[in-house]
Amino acid sequence: MNILAIDTSTEACSAAVLRADGEVFSEFEIAPRQHTKLLPQMMDTVLKASQLSKRDITGCTFANGPGAFTGIRIAASTAQGIAIALDIPIAPISTLAVLAQSSLNKYDFSDVLVALDARMGEAYWAIYGRDNSGLAVLKGCENLNKLDDVFVLNIPACGTGHGWAVGEDIWRQNFLGKKEIKIDSALLPDSTALLKLAKRAIDNGDIVSADHVSINYLRNNVAEKSNKNPLMRG
Numbered sequence: 001m002n003i004l005a006i007d008t009s010t011e012a013c014s015a016a017v018l019r020a021d022g023e024v025f026s027e028f029e030i031a032p033r034q035h036t037k038l039l040p041q042m043m044d045t046v047l048k049a050s051q052l053s054k055r056d057i058t059g060c061t062f063a064n065g066p067g068a069f070t071g072i073r074i075a076a077s078t079a080q081g082i083a084i085a086l087d088i089p090i091a092p093i094s095t096l097a098v099l100a101q102s103s104l105n106k107y108d109f110s111d112v113l114v115a116l117d118a119r120m121g122e123a124y125w126a127i128y129g130r131d132n133s134g135l136a137v138l139k140g141c142e143n144l145n146k147l148d149d150v151f152v153l154n155i156p157a158c159g160t161g162h163g164w165a166v167g168e169d170i171w172r173q174n175f176l177g178k179k180e181i182k183i184d185s186a187l188l189p190d191s192t193a194l195l196k197l198a199k200r201a202i203d204n205g206d207i208v209s210a211d212h213v214s215i216n217y218l219r220n221n222v223a224e225k226s227n228k229n230p231l232m233r234g
Contacts, residue, residue, distance in 0.1 A: 001018075001020055001058045001059050001199075001202065002017065002018070002019055002020050002050075002052055002056050002057050002058050002059070003017065003018040003057070003058070003059040003060070003061060003195060003198055003199065003202065004016075004017055004043065004046075004047075004057045004059070004060050004061070004082065005017070005018070005060075005061045005062070005191040005192075005194040005195045005198055006039060006042075006043065006060075006061075006062045006063075006075050006078055006079060006191060007062065007063040007075060007095075007098065007189055007190065007191045007194055008035040008039060008063075008068075008071040008072070008074045008075045009063040009064070009065055009066075009067030009068060009071050009072045009075065009095040009098075009189065010067050010068060010071065010095070010116065010162075010188050010189060011030055011031070011032040011068070011188065012028065012029070012030050012031075012188040012189065012190065013028075013029055013030075013031050013034065013035045013038045013039055013042065014026065014027060014028040014029070014042065014189075014190045014191040014192075014194075015027050015039060015042035015043045015045075015046050015191055016046055016190075016191035016192050016194070016195050017046045017047060017049075017050045017052060017057075018195045018198075018199060019050050019052065023050065024192055024195060025046045025049040025050045026046060026190070026191055026192045027042040027045050027046055027191075028190050028191070028192075029042075030188065035070075035071050035074050035075075036074055039074065039075075039078060043078075054082070054085075054086065055086065057082065057086060057088060058086075058088055059088055059089055059090075059091065059198070059202050059207070060079050060082050060083050060086075060088055060089070060090050060091070061079070061090065061091040061092070061093055061194055061195070061197075061198030061201070061202075062075040062076060062078070062079040062090070062092060062093070062194075063075060063093055063094070063095040063098045063189055063194055064076065064092035064093065064094065064095070064213070064214065064215050064216045065094070065095050065215050065216040065217055065218070066094075066095055066096065066116065066118070066124040066142075066144070066216055066217060066218045066219075067095045067116060067124075069217075072095075072215055073215070076092075076213055076215060079092075079210075079213065080210045080211075080213055081210075083209070083210035083213075084210045089202070089207035089208065089209065090207060090208055090209070090210060090213055091198040091201040091202050091206060091207050091208075092208065092213060092214065092215075092216070093194055093197045093198055093201065094138075094142060094216050095116070095124075095189055095216070096114050096116065096124060096125070096126045096128075096142050097126075097128065097136050097138065097197055098189035098190070098193050098194045098197065099114045099116070099160060099161050099187065099188070099189040099193075100112050100114045100126070100128035100136040100160075101128075101135065101136040101189075101193035101194070101196055101197055102160070102187055102188070102189050102190055102193040103158060103160040103184065103187060104128070104130050104134060104135075104136055105134075105192075105193055105196075106184070106187065107158050107182060107184075109130075109156070109157040109158040109182065110129060110130050110156075110157065111127060111128065111129040111130065111139065111156040111157060111158070112127070112128055112136075112156050112157070112158040112159065112160055113125065113126075113127050113152065113155070113156045113158070113159045113160075114126055114127075114128060114159075114160055114161045114163075115150075115159065115160075115161045115162075115163025115164055115167060116161050116162060116163045117161075117162045117163050117165065117166050118144060118163075121146055121147055121148075122144060122145060122146050122147065123144070123145060123147055123150060123163040123166070123167050124142070124143070124144050124163065124218055125142075125143050125144075125145070125150060125161075125163055126138060126139075126140070126141070126142040126143060127139045127140060127152065127156055133200075135196060135197060135200055136197065142216075142218060143218075144218040144219060147166065147167045147170045147171075148170055148174065150167065150170075150171060150174070150175075151174060151175050152175055153175075155175070155176060155179055155181065156181065157181055157182065158181060158182045158183075158184070159181055159182070159183045159184070159185075160183070160184045160185070160187040161185065161187060161188075162185055162186070162188075163185075164183050164184075164185040165185040168183065168185070
């Protein structure tokens with residue numbers, strides 16, 4: 001299977017291809033507000049490098065949020081267009097899961113607390129572990145909270161994402177204390193990590209058609225979640 005992956009859910013823009021023989025070809029650039037221009041160029045570049053044409057793609061995946069609304073819509077509409085044109089399935093993958101996989105690829109830790117700045121003093125966050133294949137597995141649920149409402153009992157060994165840039169001081173005061181953990185607030189999700197999760201999803205049949213693509217906003221159901229379980233204790 002030849003899988004095309006695209007991610008524009010943060011300030012990073014990336015595209016990658018997993019060729020049927022297992023080779024991966026990727027492009028990545030941190031380029032705020034340039035996703036519309038860069039993404040088509042990146043897709044052409046990775047397809048050319050892989051010696052595949054668009055009609056050779058048999059599966060598509062994109063990071064479906066949470067994150068920057070406009071960026072997520074760019075990736076979603078691009079994936080939908082490709083899926084419709086080629087009559088292929090789509091595997092939407094959470095941006096937080098992709099960030100977690102990026103972290104697990106970079107660091108040799110068993111779990112990670114990923115956090116993205118959601119503005120207005122809030123963060124999108126979740127804890128992910130590593131399965132036997134090295135793939136990110138959600139522990140608990142994904143959350144949207146005020147920075148001061150984030151609370152974790154079992155603290156992971158690593159924290160990544162720009163949510164840490166705005167939340168670390170608060171979280172050290174509330175639950176982290178002086179505990180030594182690896183923090184990488186500059187790490188962003190990328191399409192090579194997305195490909196790994198998409199391959200698992202496609203193998204497991206976790207795919208949708210173009211007309212059933214959804215976006216993982218988190219904000220839409222935060223009120224319902226807060227009534228049931230306002231804080232996830234990992």
